[in-house]
Amino acid sequence: MAEAHQAVAFQFTITPEGIDLQLSYQALNQIYLSGVRSWKKRVSRMRNRVIKGVYPASPSSWLFVAIGILATMYMQSDPSMGLIAKIQQHLPLRDCSHHCGQTMVSALVFSTLLWLSLILALRFCLKLLLSYHQWMFEQHGRVSNTTKVWTLLRLLSGRKPLLYSYQTSLPHLPVPAVRDTLTRYLESVRPLLTDLEYKRMTDLANEFESSLGNRLQRYLKLKALWATNYVSDWWEEYIYLRGRGPIMVNSNYYGMDFLYVTPTSVQAARAGNTITALLLYRRMVNREELTPSRVPGTVIPLCAAQCERMFNTTRTPGVETDVLQHWQDSEFVAVYSRGRYYRLWVYRAGRLLSAREIEHQIQWILDDPSPPLPGEEKLGALTAGDRVPWAQIRKEHFSSGVNKRSLDIIEKAAFFVTLDDEAQGMKGDDPTGNLDRYAKSLLHGKCYDRWFDKSFSIVIYKNGKSGLNAEHSWADAPTVAHLWEYTLATDAFQLGYTEDGHCKGEVERSLPPPHRLSWEIPSEVQDQIFSSLTVAKALADDVDCHVFPFRDFGKGKIKKLRVSPDAFIQISLQLAYFRDRGSFCLTYEASMTRLFREGRTETVRSCSNQSCAFVKALEVIDPTDQCKRLFRQASEKHQNLYRMAMTGAGIDRHLFCLYVVSKYLGVDSPFLKEVLSEPWCLSTSQTPVQQMELFDLKNHPDFVSLGGGFGPVADDGYGVSYIIVGEDMINFHVSSKHSCGETDSHRFGAQIAKALQDIMAVLSADTPSSSKGPAQPQSKKLL
Secondary structure, three states: OHHHHHOOOEEEEEEOOEEEEEEOHHHHHHHHHHHHHHHHHHHHHHHHHHHHHHOOOOOOHHHHHHHHHHHHHHOOOOOOOOHHHHHHHOOOOOOHHHHHHHHHHHHHHHHHHHHHHHHHHHHHHHHHHHOOOHHHHOEOOOOOHHHHHHOOHHHHOOOOOOOOOOHHHOOOOOOOOHHHHHHHHHHHHHHHOOHHHHHHHHHHHHHHHHHHHHHHHHHHHHHHHHOOOOOHHHHHHHHHHOOOOOOOOOOOEEEEOEOOOOOOOOHHHHHHHHHHHHHHHHHHHHHOOOOOOEOOOOOOEOOOHHHHHOOOEEEEOOOOOOEEEEOOOOOEEEEEEOOEEEEEEOEEOOEEOOHHHHHHHHHHHHHOOOOOOOOOOOHHHHHOOOHHHHHHHHHHHOOOHHHHHHHHHHHHOOOEEEEOOOOOOOOOOOHHHHHHHHHHHHHHOOOOOOOOOEOEEEEEOOOOOEEEEEOOOOOOHHHHHHHHHHHHHHHHHHHOEOOOOOEOOOOOOOOOOOEEOOOOOOHHHHHHHHHHHHHHHHHHHHEEEEEEEEOOOOHHHHHHOOOOHHHHHHHHHHHHHHHHHOOOOOEEEEEEOOOOOOOOEEEEEOOOHHHHHHHHHHHOOOOHHHHHHHHHHHHHHHHHHHHHHHOOOOOHHHHHHHHHHHHHHOOOOHHHHHHHOOOOOEEEEEOOOOOHHHOOOOOOOOOOEOOEEEOOOOOOOEEEEEEEEOOOEEEEEEEEEOOOOOOOHHHHHHHHHHHHHHHHHHHHOOOHHHHOOOOOEOHHHHO
16 A cells, blocks of 8 residues: 555565665655744744743743833933842852843843733733623713723734733633522513412522532632633533533534535535635634634624534543543544545655645545445444443444544544535525525435534535535534635635636645555444434434525614614514414523633523513514514613623523532532523524624625534524525524424524515614614623
8 A cells, every 4th residue: 555655654675784774765765854844833832832821921022121211211210219229149150240131131030020010910910801791781872980991901002912812811600699690580481370380489589598519619610710611611510521412403503504605516626715714713823813803893702612622522422421532633534435544644754745635635535436345334323312322332343443543543633524425505496495405415424424423524516516414512602603614715716626626736746545444344243233324214204494585684784773682583583482382481692701711601591571572562563662672672772681690690501510519519409400491492602703804795796604503402403503604695504303392493493584575674663762772782882
């Protein structure tokens, strides 16, 4: 095998005359260049550590401080007030011949100490400014003096930061008071309970507060003092990694390609550009060249910790809990094509292969006529089924030998690539049905042609369409959406294609072909593959997905009414659900807590007293101005709930952590047990559009993103994801289960569209109050 020969740097034979050593200079050159690349990365990391360590100052600022001190001393003045002389007394050389040198060294030591003190002061000020969140709650024209001073944050954010420059300056997530959380919880469930049920729940809450609550709170505050974030590690472990059911559909989520455009119909070329764009993004992450994400319209940074495990990461199964494994670097990706697995090297001689070279390698895989080995084709089904059988099979049959070597390649790969042999996308005789099938394909595929344990897997379809499937435990959707936005834009607008649809660039013909992985799959493992596939297929077949673009209007028209687009959509979802099921339900909207270090998400309970009052008024055909007033109240309430969740004053993460503490202490709380068992019949999430600077959507209106979606959280509920694209479109992804006779994704999608139209009609009605509304938050006004 050619690749095996090229991997050998030297050979030797022992003869009567001695040892005959034969060196392969080509292989040694590859080793040398790879070593150079590795050392460059080490130097880059060391440099970045220094730059991050002194932020918001810069390393060069030391020189200005030192020159300033020396210049002041030259003018016969002592800016240190005697400290330089004291430092000089402790230097080892004290004779007169070295007096000038001693003075210089003492001045430089003092300059360094002064510089470090200034850095600490600046970082303390930055942390204080980032800890202030009241600006989110203030209205235009009513800005407090504290908020005016807070705008000085712009001065400390002037220098271009690295990706992780703000990490140590971000505040820790605060622990809310038990009484405040219970009050907010009771308010959130009031519209869902009868008077008798509400009284019972109030009694449970009061009993919890007076008996167990404060005791659990003390432990939680102790953890908050010790840990960087009192929620995130428990959330990752108990919500994601300890789940023993399939992660396919239940946890993993997907992202789609452009809606109208497919940059090329050549599968290998699309794979080449997509893989290249992803590796360019990884390079920027490794070099910390990515600009930190910020609150839209502001300079407020968001935590970037989730980027650390984006690449070279795998979720490995365990009997009791899974484990996330991350490797520092990987020079290859794992590829699946027609039942075969390959290792594709993406670096050669220390350089990243060009997109054209990667296309050439992908085409070699597509042209490979070799059949799958026994048990190889559906091996990925092990990652789609229950976790315990996969953990047991992995320990027994993949912990040594050829199976371990091949599995290591998949798990240590930068990411996973599936070359799908089907065509997907909106085009065709049935665009609506095609989008639904496209979503199901990305969510679960054939249940064996994805590796669901990888941090993310890229899917390249036969007709050039693409998408991704992401594992959820290591990061939340906004982080993956940021990656996918960059990938799509770089693919279409920076890398581009030739006129015949191939990647640009040249191919080094001496490239070794991709390495086909080998397996020895015994009958016992094949039986488990069949069992896991049966479980996964039952789950996949039960999922009802519906994807539809809403084109009647978008955020442009909504914002003209001085209404938050997210609040508008969430209230519309409440109206749609009420019409669909005849009642209200506990509603989950994901909000982020990345204003805090290592923050992840918090729940916004979108079903409020105010939103229910509006829906009821609209359904009984109250006067238009009455409906408008109630809608404004519901919108303002929703925005306030969202701001509170973002600023650490949410409900559910606090209650979740109190519940975890109670389990550690071995005590039961009827209140916490009931709260944590309540089903989320409507689970929603907005996919943010974060990188509009990558291309101009107005000049390229066809390059709109479809966003992504996820499976239903409750067996009798809906999962709804939406992305607000440009000014005139909102894309929705609705999921439910066929096995529930009360849900239907297409029916609910129609209800969503009608609810959006009806609410817009009410708000657009020509009444004197139609131009008035609550003032908007300060984010864009202040910064």
